[in-house]
Amino acid sequence: MQFEWTVEQDAFRHKIRDFLASNLPDDWETFSEHGPASPALTAFAREFCVKLAEAGILFPHWPIEMGGEGLGPWEQQILAEEMWIAGEPRGGQYMNVNWIGPTLERYGTPEQKARYLEPITRGESLWCQGFSEPDAGSDLASLRTRAVLTDGHYVINGQKIWTSYAGLADTCFLLTRTSDDRKKGITIILVPMDTPGITVRQIPSLIGEGDIHEVFFDDVTVPETARFGQEGQAWEIVAYSLRNERLGIPRFTLARAALDRAVQMLKGQERFRREAVRIEAARCAALCEAAGTANYAVVQKRVDGLAIGAESSSARYATVMAERAVCEFVIEFLPEALAGASSYLKMHHQRGIVAGVAAGSAEIQLNIIASDVLELPRESR
Amino acid sequence: MQLSLNEDQQQVLDFIDSLARPYAGVPLHDVSLALENAELDAALIENGFLDVMAVEELGPVTAALVVEKLARLPFAVEAAASTFVRPLVAPDLPRPICLVEEDRMGAPLRFLRPGATVIVIGPSGVRSFTAEEEHIAAAQEDTLYAYPVAFLQTTPQTLTTHTVDAAEVLRLWRVAMAAEAAGLLGAALASTVTYVSERKQFGRPLATFQGMRHRLAEDQVLTNSVYWLALRAAGTAQQGDAALALLHAQEAARRVCYDYHQFLGGMGITLEHPLHLWTYRLKLLTAELGGRGEQALAAADALWG
Numbered sequence: 001m002q003f004e005w006t007v008e009q010d011a012f013r014h015k016i017r018d019f020l021a022s023n024l025p026d027d028w029e030t031f032s033e034h035g036p037a038s039p040a041l042t043a044f045a046r047e048f049c050v051k052l053a054e055a056g057i058l059f060p061h062w063p064i065e066m067g068g069e070g071l072g073p074w075e076q077q078i079l080a081e082e083m084w085i086a087g088e089p090r091g092g093q094y095m096n097v098n099w100i101g102p103t104l105e106r107y108g109t110p111e112q113k114a115r116y117l118e119p120i121t122r123g124e125s126l127w128c129q130g131f132s133e134p135d136a137g138s139d140l141a142s143l144r145t146r147a148v149l150t151d152g153h154y155v156i157n158g159q160k161i162w163t164s165y166a167g168l169a170d171t172c173f174l175l176t177r178t179s180d181d182r183k184k185g186i187t188i189i190l191v192p193m194d195t196p197g198i199t200v201r202q203i204p205s206l207i208g209e210g211d212i213h214e215v216f217f218d219d220v221t222v223p224e225t226a227r228f229g230q231e232g233q234a235w236e237i238v239a240y241s242l243r244n245e246r247l248g249i250p251r252f253t254l255a256r257a258a259l260d261r262a263v264q265m266l267k268g269q270e271r272f273r274r275e276a277v278r279i280e281a282a283r284c285a286a287l288c289e290a291a292g293t294a295n296y297a298v299v300q301k302r303v304d305g306l307a308i309g310a311e312s313s314s315a316r317y318a319t320v321m322a323e324r325a326v327c328e329f330v331i332e333f334l335p336e337a338l339a340g341a342s343s344y345l346k347m348h349h350q351r352g353i354v355a356g357v358a359a360g361s362a363e364i365q366l367n368i369i370a371s372d373v374l375e376l377p378r379e380s381r
Numbered sequence: 382m383q384l385s386l387n388e389d390q391q392q393v394l395d396f397i398d399s400l401a402r403p404y405a406g407v408p409l410h411d412v413s414l415a416l417e418n419a420e421l422d423a424a425l426i427e428n429g430f431l432d433v434m435a436v437e438e439l440g441p442v443t444a445a446l447v448v449e450k451l452a453r454l455p456f457a458v459e460a461a462a463s464t465f466v467r468p469l470v471a472p473d474l475p476r477p478i479c480l481v482e483e484d485r486m487g488a489p490l491r492f493l494r495p496g497a498t499v500i501v502i503g504p505s506g507v508r509s510f511t512a513e514e515e516h517i518a519a520a521q522e523d524t525l526y527a528y529p530v531a532f533l534q535t536t537p538q539t540l541t542t543h544t545v546d547a548a549e550v551l552r553l554w555r556v557a558m559a560a561e562a563a564g565l566l567g568a569a570l571a572s573t574v575t576y577v578s579e580r581k582q583f584g585r586p587l588a589t590f591q592g593m594r595h596r597l598a599e600d601q602v603l604t605n606s607v608y609w610l611a612l613r614a615a616g617t618a619q620q621g622d623a624a625l626a627l628l629h630a631q632e633a634a635r636r637v638c639y640d641y642h643q644f645l646g647g648m649g650i651t652l653e654h655p656l657h658l659w660t661y662r663l664k665l666l667t668a669e670l671g672g673r674g675e676q677a678l679a680a681a682d683a684l685w686g
Contacts, residue, residue, distance in 0.1 A: 001390070001442045002383040003616035009382065074382055263685050272685070275678060282677035285684055286629040289622075290606030293613055297605075300384035317602045367591075369598035374574050376588040376597065 005078075012075055016057060016082040023051055024089060032087030033342040035208025035350065037165045042126065042210075045091030049123025052090070058123050059097040066105055067121055073302040077295075081253045087347065092127065092165040096120040098248040099241045100127050100173065107229045107237050112190065116171065128165040128193070130174035130215060131238075133158070138361050140175070141183045141235070145217060147176035149224060154189055156197075156220040166200045166213035169193050175234055183235040188228035195220050207350040242359060251319050251355050252291035255326040258348035259284050262330050262337070265345075277333055284325045291318040310372035313365040320362045323352040384609075390443050393433065397450050400424055407455045407655040415529045416658060418456040425451070426476075431463045435472070441465070445560040445615035449608065452564025455658045457528050459492040461557035466500065466550060470507060470543050474498040479512070480554055482670065486533055489524070491665065493517060493531040501540060502554070507547050508540035527661040548620065555623040555676065558669050559611035562630035565666070566604040566637060569659035573597070573641040576654070587644065596640050603633040621683035627669070628676035634663040635673075 005013070025031065034040045052058040061076035062068025080098070083090055090097075101120050104113055119125035136143035145158025156176055166172070172191045179185035191198070197220035205212040229237050263281055266272040272281075294315040301308055330337050330345050337345035356362035370376045386394070404421045425431055430447055433439040444464045451460045459477035467478050477492035483503020493499070493512060500509045510516075518534040574597065577587040587593055607630045614626035638660040642649040649656055670676065 001386065001612060001616060003442075003613045005382055260685075267685070275674075278681035278685075279674055279677040281685070282625070282628060282680040283632065285621075285680060286610070286625045286632070286677075289613075289625055290603075290610055290629055293609035294602070294606045296382060297384055297609055300382075304385055311605075314598075314602050314605050317599070318606050321602070363595065366595045366598035369601050370588075370594035373601055374570075374597055376574065376594055377578055377586045379589050379591055379594060 009074055009078060012071070013078045013082060016079060019052075019055055019057060020082065020086050020089070023048065024086065028087070028089070029344060030342060032089065033344075033347045035211040036088050036091050037167070038208060038210040039168060041089075041091045042165070042168045045089060045093055046124065046126075048089050049091075049093045051123075053121060053123040059101065059121060062097070062101065066101070066117070073299050077250065077299050080248065081250045084250055085253050085257050092169070093120075093123065093125070094248065095127055095129070096125060103237065103241045106240070107233075109225070111225060112228065116190070119170075125171065126165060126169045128163050128169035128172050128213075128215075130160045130163060130166075130172045130191070132160065132162045134161050134214075137162075138364050140238075141186070143175055143177060143186065145174070145176050147178050147187060147189055149178070152224050153221050154224060154226065156189065156191070156217045156222070158217050160215040160217075161213075162203075163213045163215050164211055166193070166215050167202055167210055172215070173228075175238070178231045181232070184232045186234040187231045188234045188237060189222060189226050190228050191220065191222055191226065195222060197221070207354055248359075250292075250295065251352065252288050252295065252322050254348055255319075255322045255352060256285065256288040256292070258345055258352070259288060259326050259329065261344050262326075262334055265334060265337075271333070280329055280332070284322070284329050287318070287322040287325045291315065291322040294318040310368045313360075313368040314373060316359070317362055317365045317369065320356040320365075323355040327352045386446075389438050390446055393430070393439065393443055394446060394450055396428070397430060397447065400428065400430075401451070401454055404454055404456050407658070414524060414652070414657070414661070415527050416456050417458075417529060421454070421456055422458060425458065425460065431460055431476075432468070432472075434464060434468045441556070441615040441618070442612055445556065445563075445612050448557060448560040449564040449567070449611065452561045452662075453568040455655050457492075457658075457662065461561040462500075462554070465553040465557035465560075467498075469545055469550060469553060470500055470509065474500075474509060475511060481533070485671070486536070488668070489521070489526070489530040489532060489665070491526075491528040491530055493533070494529070499533070499536075500550075501536075502547050502550050504547075507543045507545050507550050509543065510537045510540045525661055526665040527658045528665060530665070551670070551679075552618070552620050552623045555627040555670060555679075556611065556614045558666055559607065559614060559623070559626035559630045562627075562634060562663060562666050563604075563608040563611045565659045565663045566607055566630070566633060569637060569641055569656060569663065570597075570600055570604050572654075572656050572659065573644055576648070576656075577644050580648075593644060597644070600633075600637045600640055603629075603636060607633050619683070621680055624676045624680035624683055628673050628680055631667045631669075631673040631676060634667045638663050 060069040060071045064070040104116055133143050147154040147156045172193055174189045174191045176187050176189050177185055178187040197218045199216040201214050203212045298312050298315050327349050337343050433447055434444045448461045448464055451458045462478035462480050463476050467474050475498050477497045479490045479493045479497050479499045481501055483501055495514050497512045498509055499512050516535055518532040521530050524530050580587050610626040610629050614622040648654045
């Protein structure tokens with residue numbers, strides 16, 4: 001076992017930092033306090049990701065046959081850490097390189113790969129996930145947005161909610177119901193967001209402008225070739241994607257960075273001498289580092305070519321604990337940080353409070369750990 | 382970064398597994414509060430398992446893996462201090478090794494007995510002596526802690542001074558305790574999971590109730606991360622990592638010991654189930670080095686000054 005980064009991994013991290021230092025504007029820290037799905041950051045990301053692509057650091061972790069450098073999971077992790085700590089200048093495009101691209105490669109038709117992968121590799125596309133519905137959040141398998149195949153076209157009717165990036169996305173990775181057979185009746189359709197019949201409405205939120213939407217589908221018609229995978233294959237594909245997505249955002253790094261920032265602010269005001277503050281800060285650091293090592297243990301499995309299972313839920317829950325602790329620390333000892341118009345700590349709070357809800361709620365992670373890590377007998381339903 | 386076990390580490394752990402197999406079960410209805418086994422201890426010494434720190438291709442991470450593994454056994458083994466601290470202070474000190482802070486000489490000392498080495502750490506540096514009958518108060522037959530413990534009633538007038546850095550000894554002590562706690566946490570969790578999966582109430586296994594499942598799942602998250610923080614602290618040799626690892630272990634111990642005894646109900650109060658062997662060791666470890674508040678302050682000093 002080796003807990004230090006290799007020389008090559010350190011060099012890769014510095015390459016990204018150097019790129020960020022050279023290519024982010026001087027007012028970036030203030031600017032990045034816009035939510036990752038805000039119009040301002042989305043517009044910025046469209047230019048920034050093109051530069052990343054040109055510099056070869058948009059998707060260097062992808063396999064060579066996909067146009068990447070085949071650098072592997074540790075480099076993907078380092079890339080994600082540096083981007084997330086910096087306030088995620090890729091905006092919603094982080095999803096493209098984390099899981100949409102690899103999922104397209106694994107399950108897409110040649111036509112779908114040709115149509116969608118190239119814009120991703122140029123840093124020019126933005127996707128949204130049409131998963132949750134008003135009556136299907138954690139119970140995703142009860143979703144009702146219906147797709148009916150008629151004369152070679154799917155006609156889609158229904159509603160999605162809490163959809164990030166929907167306001168500006170080009171394409172929706174949409175879960176639809178094609179039969180009443182619960183999980184086996186769900187089908188993925190890739191829907192261009194400019195298709196007639198789609199209405200997007202923004203929902204005001206705690207986490208910033210432009211992040212949360214509801215999306216209505218009224219007789220939205222797409223060709224049968226827009227189906228992704230087979231009818232009824234969505235559950236398998238989404239399970240594969242979410243295992244990547246749960247580790248996709250290295251939230252523990254931003255939590256730790258926010259904690260360090262909070263400590264520096266407290267020190268600057270002579271408020272870090274009190275033992276009560278120091279003890280709570282250390283508890284937060286322990287939770288951040290605990291989440292970090294739990295995440296790294298899962299990345300190692302990916303490096304070793306092993307299937308990622310429920311341990312990703314354990315790492316995710318550790319991350320939720322860290323995010324919660326740091327958010328609460330800031331409010332308890334620096335309450336002014338959330339009262340002002342903008343600050344790094346407010347930005348962290350707005351991103352951190354999502355950890356227990358996005359990519360499967362914390363309670364769903366606990367269900368998975370209980371059943372698949374601890375192998376407890378199944379719960380009665 | 383490389384978090385898989387290497388071949389040497391896997392071999393060491395496999396060897397311990399086979400050596401410890403005869404000691405993995407608990408003698409039913411013969412469970413005293415503090416179980417020890419001299420044969421197991423001798424076998425560990427004979428096979429060099431407590432000396433892995435000094436072996437170049439093994440080193441501190443392997444030492445942490447060994448301590449974690451041994452802590453899972455129902456028998457208490459003085460492995461942590463011998464494995465981590467003794468090589469730095471003086472590799473030939475007689476075992477068992479008892480570590481005590483200079484300003485907490487009145488604490489219950491694990492494994493203290495005539496012939497043991499007591500290492501005293503504090504502002505006066507690192508000093509040691511061999512414990513004799515006269516130094517030890519009457520044996521504690523009624524300890525609840527599942528370790529053999531005793532109290533010092535006096536110390537020799539002259540102690541042997543060791544020219545080692547007290548801060549480094551404290552760091553290794555924290556790593557050693559975090560690794561031991563990781564093993565105890567793992568064994569206590571496994572023991573509880575087995576019980577609640579078999580025990581039925583209301584016509585179904587206790588483990589099918591979500592109130593219990595979610596708490597056990599949270600306990601798994603803590604247990605898993607204590608394991609990784611302990612190994613990392615061993616590997617990086619940073620003061621901050623050592624303090625965070627023991628802090629997290631002591632926080633986790635407080636939480637899970639309560640949960641597991643609750644989940645076992647009446648059985649968890651008896652000595653017919655071995656749960657207490659791990660939980661009451663954990664409880665004593667929550668007091669080690671002044672407890673979690675002291676680890677937190679040490680971590681804050683190391684991380685932020």
